[in-house]
Amino acid sequence: MNLKLKKLLRDSKGVSQIISVLVLTAVVIVGAVGAGMIMNTFSNEVADDTSAEGIGEGAATELLIAGSTTVQPLSECLAKKYMEKNKGVRVIVQGGGSGAGVASTGLDIVDIGSASRAVKSTELDKWPDIQTHQVGGSAVVVIASKFCNANKTSASEMKALYDGSGTTIDGVTVDTVYERAESSGTEETFAKWINFRGPDKQLDPSSVAEGVVGNAGVLAAVEGCTTTCCVGFVDFGYADGADVDMLNVTKHDDTGNYEPTSDNIKAALKGEDNKYPNDDKGLTRPLNYLTKGDPSTIEADFLTFARSPAQKSCFDEAGYFAVWEFA
Incomplete structure (x- = not known):
């Protein structure tokens, strides 16, 4: 189920932002099973609109980031710059809210979740292997x-x-x-x-x-x-x-x-x-990225990239502050 949800959210050509938010909201409300039901409802409707064109064609690696709409513009800027540097990587960014970012990380639906708050103790009780990687503040x-x-x-x-x-x-x-x-x-x-x-x-x-x-x-x-x-x-x-x-x-x-x-x-x-x-x-409040357990090689590379002083322009553009500016 989680792999299917990842596929749906990664299909940015075939799924509108509204549908992506609906899927991620369902993750928070009813978990992966409910989100899967939404996925099945929409999958046939969006199939005809799916295109193989775009930056993801031929990409060797894909990275899905989703969650906080506060962090989203920062993620979009970082994703663009990261893909310019790493031509074989496609980074897909979606919103959904911080709650969706935490839940979808815990359920292994996204590669990197995002949240403009700390992970709650009740969430860590459900998903104790979630790791927090603060990248900024606002x-x-x-x-x-x-x-x-x-x-x-x-x-x-x-x-x-x-x-x-x-x-x-x-x-x-x-x-x-x-x-x-x-x-x-x-x-x-x-x-x-x-x-x-x-x-x-x-x-x-x-x-x-x-x-x-x-x-x-x-x-x-x-x-x-x-x-x-x-x-x-x-x-x-x-x-x-x-x-x-x-x-x-x-x-x-x-x-x-x-x-x-x-x-x-x-x-x-x-x-x-x-x-x-x-x-x-x-x-x-903090601006956090989240991973399920230790980040993979590609996830760790993106996190290091996001925290680099060289990416200050993305924080400036979004109106945020990089963690190294105030930590």
Whole structure:
């Protein structure tokens, strides 16, 4: 079953990003068997669209990376550069969320999983051989549509928005609030910060927010609110330079006032206080690759490549920080 799922996800010509996310989400919800049922449903539909053309033709080795949508743009840049250097290798990158990255690694569906959070103890109980390889760091930011004309918010203010007990930020009435539709390291970090978590450490199921897929989905939804005030949360790398406002935030206890700038987040990742929330309920978090047991030769080579200072441009392009910049 796992080999079939790998084949499906690797078939980037025949499977759309949406179907790939559905398969990886099924891995989290119902495991490999359920994902296999989805695979069987779609396999005939996509078969006619499958093409032998493209970079993978004749490739001697394939490497499948999937999981966190935060890590995804970094992986895509690294994959492109790695394939330019290693002509016999095809690297396929998919999203799906951090939960899918962990589960698909544990189930041996992907070669390298990705997660914008640490692997949970409950996940390690299921898959004790998962190894974590941190490659970088970043932070979650709160975003608002330009129509809001807001500048700052607090953890308690955001909790009230998401649990339905409040409707304003920075004195402005909010029309729509967005969250992630899939298991996400970004949402887990945000939910911990506002102290509104469900049993799975995502936002509590009673959240009144509308769910959309991926960091890109949340960003697009908030950007699209041109005549209404909309609020959501994404990784800094997605919001930086986008047509939204990144709001100053407090710590989880509503103290301080922290501006989400590149310099402040990098300083917080280094452990500096009073730059951006970085305690155990803060908004900074790791960017991790995952392997099932010791990485294979090709996996180890890619991980070494990803951690090389020569790849700093990929981190800069994604708006993230390489681990060697702050470790």
